[in-house]
Amino acid sequence: MANKYFSWSFDDGLEQDKRIIQILKKYGIGATFHLNSGLFGVRRYISRIGNLGMHETPADQFEARSFHLLPASHHYRIPKEELKAVYAGFEIASHTVGHVNLAKCSEEERKRQIKEDVDALSSLFEQEITGFSYPFGAGAKQSRDALSQAGIRYARLATATGSFSFPDDPLNMPLTCWHISPKTFQTLDQFIREKPQEEDMFFLMFAHGYEFDFGTKESNWEKLEKICETVSSHDDIICCSISDAFRMHENR
Ligand SMILES: [Zn+2]
Incomplete structure (x- = not known):
């Protein structure tokens, strides 16, 4: 039988991630955090x-x-000296050294922004870095070679499609849903109802930690907790990091 995977993808490495991690741990949910190694503590x-x-x-x-x-x-952004303890047990992924728009960089700068970030994060966190997210969702077309050369296997865009499929092109991976969407629970309910047949299913949810502080109807801490409670209460949904979802999907 095919599997269903749910992953959270959080960008920028923010102080709010500490509160997010408490909630993820409460519900036993894995996640991926995309950090900029040149901006720690800013x-x-x-x-x-x-x-x-x-x-x-x-x-x-x-x-x-x-x-x-x-x-x-x-x-x-969380200061460097705290990072290892804060993110212990979670996947760390790259987001460029300086949060740059890769579509506007020179080829040389694009390579440096990716390679140096991957190197810095892998030595700091002592884990292999295989994930990436494009700052501003930009530059996928121009960055393929630089990403592959740095060992990146999947790269996330910022556009939501509502799709429950693993991407055909992992370096061009859209979101399923941005948590602030008014359709979040509708999309989630559809994911919960659907039974995978031949193909594995994958729900990729995106957020920045600061968005939960907005305290608006569609962007608040209670909604984060409700999403986590909902997905974790279904035994057939595997709630894990993006790289774990890809690894299990590819090894099935
Ligand atoms: Zn970002």
Whole structure:
């Protein structure tokens, strides 16, 4: 029989990840965290309109800028010395050294942003880094060679398709759902109802930790917990990191 996999994918390595990890552990759920090795400890604020985080502001410039009147969340990245303990037991994946738009980099810079991030993360966390997510969801077309050369086996975009399939092209992997979607539970219910026949099924859920601090109808900590409670309560859903889902899928 085919299997059903559910993975969370969290970007940027933020202080909110500590609270996320408490919730994941409570429900026994694996996940993947995509970090930028050149930005550990950097503190910014992120403004938002509705459910959309829209502008990062350095902490020391925050009060001086007019858009501080918009609601904002902390975008504080976890300092390097805490990282290993915080993320113990979870998959670490690359997100470039400096959170750059890979579509706008030179070939040389693209290679450096990927290779140096993979090297830094694998030595810091003492785990093989095979996962990646594109900052701003950009640059998939230009980055294939650099990703393959760095040993990356899957790379996540930022576009949601609602699909429950493993991607045909793992270096061009869309999301199933961004947690802030009003259709999150509808999509999840459909995933729960469907029974895999020949093909394995895969639900990839995406979030940034700061989004849960918004406290809006569609983006809040209770919703995160409800999603985790829902998927973990179904014995036929394997809740694991993205690389574990790929590994089990490929070895079946
Ligand atoms: Zn990011």
